[in-house]
Amino acid sequence: MALKVQLLIIVLVWVSTDMVVKQSARFSDLPLSLIQQLPSANANPFLNEAFLSALEETGCVAAETGWQPCHLWLEDAGAPVFYLPLYRKAHSWGEFVFDQNWADAYHRNGLRYYPKLVTSIPFTPSSGPRWWAAEGYDQSELWKQVFDVIRTQIKSGADSSWHLLFSEQAPPANPDGLLLSRRDTQFHWNNRGYNHFDDFLATLKSRKRKSLRRERQKVMEQGVTLCRVTGTELNEQDWLDYFQFYCNTYHQRGMEPHLNLAFFQRIGRTLANNVLMVQAYKEGRFIGGSLCFFDAKVLYGRHWGAIENIDCLHFEACFYQGIEFCIERGLSRFDPGTQGEHKLIRGFEPVTTTSWHYISHSGFRHAIAQYLQSEQQHMQQYQENATEYLPFKITEN
Numbered sequence: 001m002a003l004k005v006q007l008l009i010i011v012l013v014w015v016s017t018d019m020v021v022k023q024s025a026r027f028s029d030l031p032l033s034l035i036q037q038l039p040s041a042n043a044n045p046f047l048n049e050a051f052l053s054a055l056e057e058t059g060c061v062a063a064e065t066g067w068q069p070c071h072l073w074l075e076d077a078g079a080p081v082f083y084l085p086l087y088r089k090a091h092s093w094g095e096f097v098f099d100q101n102w103a104d105a106y107h108r109n110g111l112r113y114y115p116k117l118v119t120s121i122p123f124t125p126s127s128g129p130r131w132w133a134a135e136g137y138d139q140s141e142l143w144k145q146v147f148d149v150i151r152t153q154i155k156s157g158a159d160s161s162w163h164l165l166f167s168e169q170a171p172p173a174n175p176d177g178l179l180l181s182r183r184d185t186q187f188h189w190n191n192r193g194y195n196h197f198d199d200f201l202a203t204l205k206s207r208k209r210k211s212l213r214r215e216r217q218k219v220m221e222q223g224v225t226l227c228r229v230t231g232t233e234l235n236e237q238d239w240l241d242y243f244q245f246y247c248n249t250y251h252q253r254g255m256e257p258h259l260n261l262a263f264f265q266r267i268g269r270t271l272a273n274n275v276l277m278v279q280a281y282k283e284g285r286f287i288g289g290s291l292c293f294f295d296a297k298v299l300y301g302r303h304w305g306a307i308e309n310i311d312c313l314h315f316e317a318c319f320y321q322g323i324e325f326c327i328e329r330g331l332s333r334f335d336p337g338t339q340g341e342h343k344l345i346r347g348f349e350p351v352t353t354t355s356w357h358y359i360s361h362s363g364f365r366h367a368i369a370q371y372l373q374s375e376q377q378h379m380q381q382y383q384e385n386a387t388e389y390l391p392f393k394i395t396e397n
Contacts, residue, residue, distance in 0.1 A: 019076045021149045023086075025069055027053045034073060034080035037132065041274045044128045045293040045300065046121040050270035052085065058262040061122050066090035070117075072149065074142060081134040082142045087122065088115045088159065094258050096125035096338050097165050097182065097355045102368060106160065111361065113160050117150065120165035123258045125186075125338045126300050127353050130167040140173040147175060147358075154360045164356040171356055179356045180365070182372050183379050185386070187341070187348035189319075189334040194327045197320070200347065208345060208391030215312040216320060222310050224282050226289075226317060228325055231268055231275030239264050241286045242277060245305030259303075264291075278321040280306065280313055290317045292325075299326050301336035319346050344389040352383070 024030060027049070035049045045051060055061040056069060067087050074082035091114060092100050106113035119130055133139045150162050164171065164179075171179060194200045201209045219226070229238070243261045250257040268275065276292040276299070288306025292299055304318050318336060326334050336343065344350075359365035 019074060019081075019145075021072060021074050021146065023070050023072050025071075027056050027069060027071060030071060030073065030083070031075075031080050034083055034132075037080070037134070038083070039129055039132070041271055042296050045271060045274040045295050046124050046126065047085070047129050047132070050267065051121070054263055054266045054270065055122055058260055058266060060259050060263050061087070066093070067122055068115075072146060074146060076137075079134075081137050082146060083132040084119055084146060085121070085130070087118045087120070089118045090114050094123045095120060095163075095165055097163070097184065099163070099357075102364075105367075106364065111160075111364075115159050117154070117159045117162040118165065119163070119167075124300075124302070125166055125353075126335050127166045127168045129169070130164060143171055143173040144175055147171075147173065150358070151178075151360075154358070161360055162358040166353055166355060170354070174356075178365070179358055180369050180372055182355045182357060183376055184353050184355075185350050185379060185383055186335070186338055186353055187343035187386075188351045189323055189326070189336070189348045191326050191330075191332050191334075197324050197327060200323060200327070203393060204347065204391045205393055212320070212346065212391075215315050218312045219310065219316045222282070222313075224280050224287075224310055224313060224316075226278060226280050226321055228321055229277050229279055231272030231277075234268055234272070234275070234277060236265070238277065238279070238286075239268050242289060242291065242305070245288050245307060246291070246303050247305070248307055249303075249305040276322075276325060278317045280310070280317055282308065282310070288313060288317065290321070292322060294325075294329070294331060297332050299329075299331050299334045301334070315346065319343070319348070323347070341386065341389070344386055345391050347391060349390060350383045350386045352379075 038048050041048050041050060059065070061067040061069060066089060068090075070086050070088050072084045072086045073080050089095075092098065092103065095118065103113035121128070121130075133142055153159065154162060170181075192203070201212065204212070239261070243264055246259070246264075247257050271293070274293050274295060276294055277289055278292070279289045280287055287308045288304075288310070290301060290304040292301050294300065299322055301318055301322055304314065306313060322334050322336065325331070334348075336348065357368070359368055
């Protein structure tokens with residue numbers, strides 16, 4: 001059931017003589033001076049006004065969808081010095097750090113897991129910045145103060161826990177060691193100074209190299225051509241067609257899509273310089289493709305869909321075209337999204353992602369800590385095993 005919680009901008013707690021923590025139910029209500037200091041889209045395409053406000057103002061993120069914004073920031077003498085995107089969640093969908101078994105354990109013991117507080121970029125399982133702090137301030141001290149506010153809010157009984165997801169940095173402070181870390185694995189492609197796609201292929205074992213070439217050839221033999229189009233070149237019909245493909249991916253799984261057409265149309269305008277659409281055509285008709293975001297260093301593969309079943313098209317549109325784009329633009333890394341061991345044989349290497357969790361209930365915190373310790377041992381072994389399937393030639397050090 002969606003939470004129907006309405007928040008105004010309110011002072012939650014005094015931190016010092018001139019420092020207060022504030023909260024808001026709308027990103028648009030944050031001080032303009034704060035919004036303007038968030039990372040530019042060229043530094044990160046997600047922790048910024050264009051992406052976060054698009055999610056809210058198109059209705060993808062709202063109480064009705066189980067994502068109630070309650071953004072938190074810290075002001076010193078009226079000037080913003082710290083910002084933490086924050087959402088009150090009525091479920092765990094769209095997070096990609098799976099804790100549904102924790103929720104089930106709470107329920108079986110007569111306890112309520114939802115709502116919970118989550119700091120993340122909704123529907124975006126990509127590691128990156130998850131807070132902003134002004135220069136000249138001790139981040140550890142700011143973090144402790146904000147964490148105290150979160151703990152106080154949870155102790156009031158409104159929420160069960162707080163979760164910091166896909167943060168590229170560990171929290172600069174972990175008071176009393178209460179934050180539990182959880183690790184997972186994704187598969188990313190690294191650009192090792194390649195000038196052409198063939199340079200990348202030359203690093204692969206002969207059999208793997210032939211396999212990749214054969215997959216690309218299959219797509220061509222089925223009469224499909226592909227092109228890479230950046231956001232500034234996309235028109236309204238491109239977005240209408242792409243949205244049909246995107247929805248089809250969810251409907252094939254019996255699910256409703258997280259994002260709506262208005263969201264895609266909006267980021268097509270506001271993030272045009274950071275959007276890449278790979279388009280697949282057959283007999284002159286746009287039949288499928290993938291949508292990526294990129295900044296100065298990284299390409300982020302996000303969404304895919306098609307209305308025809310073309311053998312190997314997913315690999316071409318979602319992986320090989322992205323690799324070529326990284327090489328052309330000199331991007332250092334390609335993050336194609338979560339899961340997918342099939343990425344290994346195509347040159348995507350295992351990397352660790354991390355989240356942090358504050359579990360208020362002491363008994364469950366202890367149980368979850370034990371579970372995470374065991375899970376971490378399994379994850380480490382999984383990554384070691386995964387590297388054995390990489391396609392690269394064996395080179396001597």
